[in-house]
Amino acid sequence: MTKNKFYVTTPIYYVNDAPHIGHAYTTILADVLSRFHRALGDDTFFLTGLDEHGQKVQQAAEKRGLQPQAHCDELAPRFMDLWKKLGISNDDFIRTTEARHQGVVQAILQKVYDSGAIYQKEYEGLYSVAEERFITEKEAESGQFREVKTIKEKNYFFKMSQYQERLIKYIDDNPGFIRPEHRKNEMLGFLRQPLTDLCISRPKSRLSWGIEIPFDRDYVTYVWFDALINYISAIGYGSDEAKFRRWWPGVHLIGKDILTTHSIYWTTMLFALGLPLPEAIFAHGWWLMGDSKMSKSLGNVVRPLDLIEQHGVDAVRYYLMSEMILGADANFTPENFIKRYNSDLANDFGNLLNRVSGLIGKNHGGIIPAALEPTPAEEEVARSGRVLVPRVEALVREYKVDEVLNEVMNLIRQVNKYMEAQAPWKLAKTDLPAAGRVLYTATEALRLAAVLLKPVMPEKAATVLAILGVPDSGLAWGELKSGLALPAFPPLFPRIEVEKKV
RNA sequence: CGCGGGGUGGAGCAGCCUGGUAGCUCGUCAGGCUCAUAACCUGAAGGCCGUACGUUCAAAUCGUACCCCCGCAACCA
Numbered sequence: 001m002t003k004n005k006f007y008v009t010t011p012i013y014y015v016n017d018a019p020h021i022g023h024a025y026t027t028i029l030a031d032v033l034s035r036f037h038r039a040l041g042d043d044t045f046f047l048t049g050l051d052e053h054g055q056k057v058q059q060a061a062e063k064r065g066l067q068p069q070a071h072c073d074e075l076a077p078r079f080m081d082l083w084k085k086l087g088i089s090n091d092d093f094i095r096t097t098e099a100r101h102q103g104v105v106q107a108i109l110q111k112v113y114d115s116g117a118i119y120q121k122e123y124e125g126l127y128s129v130a131e132e133r134f135i136t137e138k139e140a141e142s143g144q145f146r147e148v149k150t151i152k153e154k155n156y157f158f159k160m161s162q163y164q165e166r167l168i169k170y171i172d173d174n175p176g177f178i179r180p181e182h183r184k185n186e187m188l189g190f191l192r193q194p195l196t197d198l199c200i201s202r203p204k205s206r207l208s209w210g211i212e213i214p215f216d217r218d219y220v221t222y223v224w225f226d227a228l229i230n231y232i233s234a235i236g237y238g239s240d241e242a243k244f245r246r247w248w249p250g251v252h253l254i255g256k257d258i259l260t261t262h263s264i265y266w267t268t269m270l271f272a273l274g275l276p277l278p279e280a281i282f283a284h285g286w287w288l289m290g291d292s293k294m295s296k297s298l299g300n301v302v303r304p305l306d307l308i309e310q311h312g313v314d315a316v317r318y319y320l321m322s323e324m325i326l327g328a329d330a331n332f333t334p335e336n337f338i339k340r341y342n343s344d345l346a347n348d349f350g351n352l353l354n355r356v357s358g359l360i361g362k363n364h365g366g367i368i369p370a371a372l373e374p375t376p377a378e379e380e381v382a383r384s385g386r387v388l389v390p391r392v393e394a395l396v397r398e399y400k401v402d403e404v405l406n407e408v409m410n411l412i413r414q415v416n417k418y419m420e421a422q423a424p425w426k427l428a429k430t431d432l433p434a435a436g437r438v439l440y441t442a443t444e445a446l447r448l449a450a451v452l453l454k455p456v457m458p459e460k461a462a463t464v465l466a467i468l469g470v471p472d473s474g475l476a477w478g479e480l481k482s483g484l485a486l487p488a489f490p491p492l493f494p495r496i497e498v499e500k501k502v
Numbered sequence: 503c504g505c506g507g508g509g510u511g512g513a514g515c516a517g518c519c520u521g522g523u524a525g526c527u528c529g530u531c532a533g534g535c536u537c538a539u540a541a542c543c544u545g546a547a548g549g550c551c552g553u554a555c556g557u558u559c560a561a562a563u564c565g566u567a568c569c570c571c572c573g574c575a576a577c578c579a
Contacts, residue, residue: 011579022579029579054577182507186574189505199576223577255579264575286579325515328508329572336514339528347541355538362537406527413527416542425537491539 005044006037007250007279011258012049012096012230015075016056019082021287021332022255025320029284029401030253031088032321035455036396036404039475045247047234048083049094050076051227053220058209068209072097082305087313087458094234096211096226104233105226106214108273113215117159117272120216123199127151156201156219163268164195170267170277178263179282179399180327183256187263198265200225228266232275249276256283282399285329307337314457315341315493321456322405338496344405348412349449350493353464355419356442357486359435363428368443368468369436370482378441381418384411385448385477392452401456408452415445443468444480451475460492 010030013023027048034046052072061071076095083090094101112118126148168191171177171184178184201219202210210220229237231250236243254262262281270277307316319337322344324330360366374382388411395404419442427435447468452475454461465471469484 013579014577017578020579024579026579051577056577182573186506190574192505196575227577253579256573257578258576260575261577284579323514328515331514336528342539343528346539351539351541353538355542357538359537409527417544419537420535420543423535423537425535428537493539495539495541 004037004040004042005247006034006042007045007235007247008033008037008047009231009250009252010048011252011254012051012094012227013079014054014056015050015052015072015079015095016060019079021320023079024082024086024316025287025324026253026255026284027083027088027090028086028317028320031086031090032317032401032455033251033253033396033399034089035458036392039451039455040393040396043246045092045235045250046090047092047094047231047250048088048090049092049230049234050079050096051223051230052076052095052097053210053226054223055207055209058207061209069097085305085308085313086317092234094230096230100239101230101233102211104238105211105221105229107238108229109221109225110214112158112269112272115272117162118156118200119159120154121157122152122154124150124152153203153206155199155203156213156216157197158200158225158269158272160198160265160268161195163271164191166271167191167264167267171263174277176280177277178259179280183259183263183283183327187259190260190264195264198224198268224261224265224269228261228269231266231278237275249279251280251282252278253282253284256285259283280399283327285324285327287324287332288329289332311337311341311496312459314460315345318345318405318453318457321401323402325402326400341493342495344409345493346491346495348409348416349446350491352412352416352419352442353446353467353492356439356446357467357489359424359428360439360443360486361488363425363432364436364439366486368480368482368484368486369440370433371440371444371478371480372433372437374437374441377418377422378437381415381441381445382477384414385445388448388452389475404452405456408449411445411449415442418442440480440482444478447473447480448475448477463489463492 008030010026013019017023030046030048034044037044050072052068057068057071061068064071066074072095080093083093096102109118127150168188171188171191175181175184178187200222201213201216202222204212204218204220207220207222210222211226213219213221231252232244232248235247235250237248238244252262252266259281262278262283267277319340322340323332323336360368388407391407392404395401395407419438422438424435424438424442427438447465447470450461450464450468451473454465462471465473467487467489468480469486470479470481473479
């Protein structure tokens, strides 16, 4: 069987933003997918990073009396540290101010310019002097902008419009390209209207903190030809062709807010470069806070660090991955978090581990019993375990992490039922080996579940596997070893007592 | 008539393409078990599947109309 390749990216986050649950979600999702693909034996590369140019950075730096670069250097660790704490296993971290990126951006601008797909044009629009930026007519009507006047400015434009038909055809021909399905339709709807060309520059007089346009030193390039290119500059485009060919094209995980940017701007840029389009662009939903959007003004921004400190990284990762249904918006509430933690992790998974190990300790001298010949009851559990693995693999390839978790929890629930039906605590009194057979089977199911949960909960899964004495065991049924001694251990996921929390 | 997505027991979702006893998780109630983190197991209550017509022996599932919610280009995942 040929090895698959998996290159996954998150957006590069804007360095001025305070990292919030949304950033954490996308990044954890990318991490979980990466870990799954690695576990499946795929050649995997996971990229995330920061977008460090632009007006807001320039202004914020000025306000603090710092050089923009110094400002960025100070802010960047907020993200890097958070990813470390969240157990993010990215293979690279790109910052758009790095030389390796800037050089590629300039080379690309030059190349596209030489091909005739970039031209200069005078642009007229509404400009807010107070805000120092162009505003839309709608914004002007809102009356929230002072000193609005019409000004003319020369800028460079990318001939995005010329790729419209080609892009429509591509999207039609590649059903898995934009996911989920309804987002694809949204984009096709968008493409029914004539595409305009894309303004890709800013005069330095207005914005100096950016990458200089190689064919006109009075300008810097504006966001698109800077930020989006990170996806290829990081993997060696223009500098390491072998590396680039190894990884490109990749899968872009994004929030639904930047779907147009990716599925239209970025893809037409790739057309202009003669490069293959991404393998997939997957847009997920937003986290709402109790039905309202998360916002600073409402004071309902959830800080990932607070959650980690309270409940541990793995619980947070599990919650975020299980609670957001593929592609839809999800609702974050502390009550929800506690409910899911208690029912899935504490009551089902953690508690099952406890009851099984407790019985082994009490009746079998703390030694994992022999598997023996399976009866139909064991066969049924084993079959569920065997069927689960390919099922999970298929779901992972469809980005359906929430369903993966549900499937694994179903196995755990089934084992709880199996325990109830077999009652090894009773069996032990009449037929000790038979009780052992039941406990072996239940423990093996737990082991397999832990292996499958490892990408989502690396620490907790490793703990379980270490307890079972098979830290490196894999996805085949029956890798649990009889005869090993089980150490004592504290509850894996202690229940969160609601009374105390409220 | 701009486009797209959605409206399924208290909550969140599946089912709809390939019509035929409405399923899952959580919550509620009752019972069981007592190995376990007051956990686990079983059972029950609770739905006119947004509304109205239509097709059909039969519609949550197909068709038509309507109502309601959400999203739809400039840097918020």
